Each structure stands twice: as structure tokens, then as C-alpha cells.
Amino acid sequence: MEEITVIFHGTNGWYTSKTGYTTCITIDTPDCFIILDAGEGFTKIPDVYPSIQKPALLFFSHFHLDHISGLHTLARCQFEGGLSIYGPPGAHMLSKFIGYPYTVPLSELTYPVTIMELVEGRCNLQIPVQTAFLVHNQPVFGYRFELSKTITFCTDTGPCEGILTLGADADLLITECAYLPGQENPGWPHLNPEVAVRLATEARAKRLALVHFAADLYASLDQRSAIKNIGPQFSDVIIGMDDMVIKM
Template identity: 25%
Template sequence: MQITFLGTSSGVPTRARNVSSVALRLPQRAELWLFDCGEGTQHQLLRSELKISQLSRIFITHMHGDHIFGLMGLLASCGLAGNVQRVDIYGPPGLNEYIQASLRYSYTHFSYPVKVHAIRPGVIYEDDEFTVTCGPLHHRITSFGYRVAEKDRAGRFDIDKAKELQIPPGRVYGQLKRGEIVTLNDGRVIDGKDLCGPTEIGRKIAYCTDTVFCEGAVELAQDADVLIHEATFAHQDADMAFQRLHSTTTMAAQTALAAQAHRLIMTHFSPRYAPGNVIELKDLLKEARAIFPNTDMAHDFMIYDVPRRRELELTEANV
């Protein structure tokens, strides 16, 4: 699981930061999932190492322009390129009407299937590997956060031990790899768990924007390997944050702390904190780290590989 930040500004783009969009690459299945699609997202994709042809799912948090104005351009380009197989889009009520109106007035036709799913809190997608849930956030309009949970997998299968036990290869290996109990032709009963290493805990990602501090974000981020959370304002601008129902750096950090997340990556920064101003982005990072030390600040085209828990433990042990 690899995260690429395609847009990290709030409201309007700047020379260094585009508006909201985050890509999640799933290399094991050659898929690309997109979270929000602000204006210019397709240009950001072209400048990245990501393959638009792998785009399969788009998750929209809410209907503000800096999160959806790039959607139709991207979908239209995917159709003209002819290399996308199917796209499922998830978002709040009104998203399908927006897409249908855009199609009608721009005379655009998709050459591939596009299905829009109106979401409600709870599980919105599930397959053999992943579960995606959404939950309400607290913003000026209906807004949802998302949680992507990779399912736990059986540990690594010890093929050498299987050979020592003279277990014949074939279909039985697959059963044992899944941790099943198998009765062999000679009557021996083999528990697959005895031939597999520790269970690989599935990774969890939470994406929460736009919102002021709320319990919904804490719930989505519970025990997340990485929480991506908006941090539009500095702490001293908290009054403005409450008025506009956006988060400060300290709210993002408090969400990560309350949820016992493992890492916080802040995004969606106001342009008011540009270099040379009284408060700069580096000051926002200090504020968050004072509450939640394991905090990073996203920038456009930043890539983060989400480690497995076992890999993380080994890395921390060697530090």
C-alpha cells in the first residue's frame, strides 16, 4: 500500500500545492484508488509515477469545489485515452446529479462503465482483501471520512517444514497456507497454523477532511497505521477554524492521539502560512508534534509506503 499526495492545499491551489487529492496504490492487484479529486488532479497524476490506467475507485468526501472540480476532467480523459476498464465512485448525496449534469451540458460520453454509489455511514465496499467504511465528519455541508482496512492474512508458509513432514504438494498446500486443518491420505491430521508464521496484521488507513475535531474522525482513525487529516489552520487561528468548521494542527494531533493511531500525516493547509509570513508551515508541524510526535506534513508528490506492523516493529527494534 503506497500513498501519494497529489494536492495538499486548501481552498485554492498555490504554485507549490494543488488542491485536495490523495492516491492509494495497491501494487499487489495493480489498482489505484483516489480520495477526492480537486481541480488539476489529472495533471498531478501525469506528473507522478502513477498509472491512470489502473484507476478503479474514487472516494469523494464532500461536494465543495476544491474536492470535486477535477473529477469530470479526469473521467473524460480516461474515456478518451480508452485505457480504464471501470470506475466506481463513492460519495455523498448529490454526487451523481453533479456528474450527470456535467455529462449533459458538456456532451461528454464515457467509453467505459462508471457507477456512482451514494454512501451512508458503515461499510461501503468489501472484497477478499479490503474493507472500506465511511463515517460522518463535522463540516459546513455533508462530509464523510474514509477508512481502508486490509484484512489479516495467514503468516508465511514454511514449505521446508512441509517437505520434512513429507506432506505431498498440491491443493493441500493451499489449504495449509490458509491455516486450515487437513487430514492427509495416510490419516495424519495437520494444522496449517503449525506451518505458518505469525498472522500478518492488515494495514489500516484513515482519511479525514474537511472537518473540525469530532468523534467521527476519532472512530475512523482507531488504531490506524496512518491517519491523513486536514490541518487547515494554526492553533492561534482556532476561532477561524471553528467558524469555518475546519481543523487546526492541534485538532488533527488530538484526533490521532485519541484514536491511538501510529502515524499522522497532515494535509489541506491554508495558503496564509506561506514562507515569510508571521506563521509558516514549519510552525504548524511543531504544534502538532508537541501533542503527537509521530506527525509528518504532506507536500505535493510526497510518497508514503505503509509498512506492515511486523516490518515496523523490526525497524524500530534496530533503531
């Protein structure tokens, strides 16, 4: 079976700190290179993958700064097969962010880049992708990638039907975990570990990985690791740490 390599380059939410860089995850498949969000973790990609020959596809959940700030290092990347950027409505504004006076513009990169706004539902791209709106204070997309293994990515969201739809029977469900155990704030929708586990169970996901830990709340890695101690249902949960590698 074709091997898939998932790397958590950045697992913090809001800002980079001693616990990690802000959110960026890559999924390396035999046919394409998938990038999930481009927080500061994105800056690590050229060191791990000096040259990427296959097509690269970058999917944005939304456009808060902690998910796009790594774009200022696009000029360091070698996407020899080109880079296609996808996101929810509003994605085209990235063409203004990726340019002067902020950073090197798209037209001066050494590889071709395209930007496309996606609609909710199944998308006809190079790979089978399904999107769904999540619940946040800005439009946010979750993604389901149907590869040789099914991988779902849902961040910056409160509990919602979109997570269940995208995460149904997924081999790996990656969700955020911004809040501490027992913490909730409906006015600023995010997940705590208990809710993330409940949603993964309802979706019948085979594995759950937690990322996007709020940097101000999870001020130490020990706080993340302590999630394993909440109860037996957390024993198999993957606690995302920067530079963690999962082979599928």
C-alpha cells in the same frame, strides 16, 4: 507483505496556489487504485499513472468545488479497469457536473464509470470501507480503508467522534489542517494542528499526516514546516506536501 503507495497529489484547501494543488490523494494497492477527492491534484494522475489496469475507486468527502474541480480532466485518464465513484448523499449530482456544458460527459469517456451514494457505516464494496459523518457546513464523509494497512481519511471537519471512530488504531490517519496553530472558528468547522494531533493521539493512530492547508492562511510552505516546531509531539507528524510519496 503487499506494498501500498500513497501519493499526495494535492494538499491545498480552498484553491490552488504556489503552495500546492487542491486536495487529491491516491492509494495504490495490489488489487485496486483508490482516489481520495478530486481537486486540482487529480489532474496529475495521468502523468504519474498513464494507464491503470486495476479497478479504480474514487471516494469523495463532499462536493465543494476544491474537491471536485479535477473531474474536468477525466478524459485524460486511462482507467482501463473502470472507475467507480462513491460519496455521501448527493453523489449522483456529479453526473450533471461531469457533462456538457462543463466537461466531457461520462457517456463519452473510453472507460465505464458508475456513481454510488454510500450510507454511514460499513460498506460492502470491493474493499472493506467504513464511513462516518464528520462536522462541516455540508454533509461530509470520512473514510476508513482496511487494507493490509489501515488508512483513514478525514477532511473538511471540526473535531468530532467520527474522526475517533474511523481513526482508531489506524496505521495512517490523514486529516485536514486548514487552520493555523491556535486558530479556531466553530462557525466554519476545520482543524488546527494541535487539535489534529490530539485527536490522532486519542484514536491511537500510529502515524498522522496533515493535508488540506487553507491556501490563504498557509501562504508559504515554510508555514507548514513550522508546525514541527510547536512541540515534541509534532516531531513525527507528516506534513503533507504536493507529490509526497509514502510507502507502507
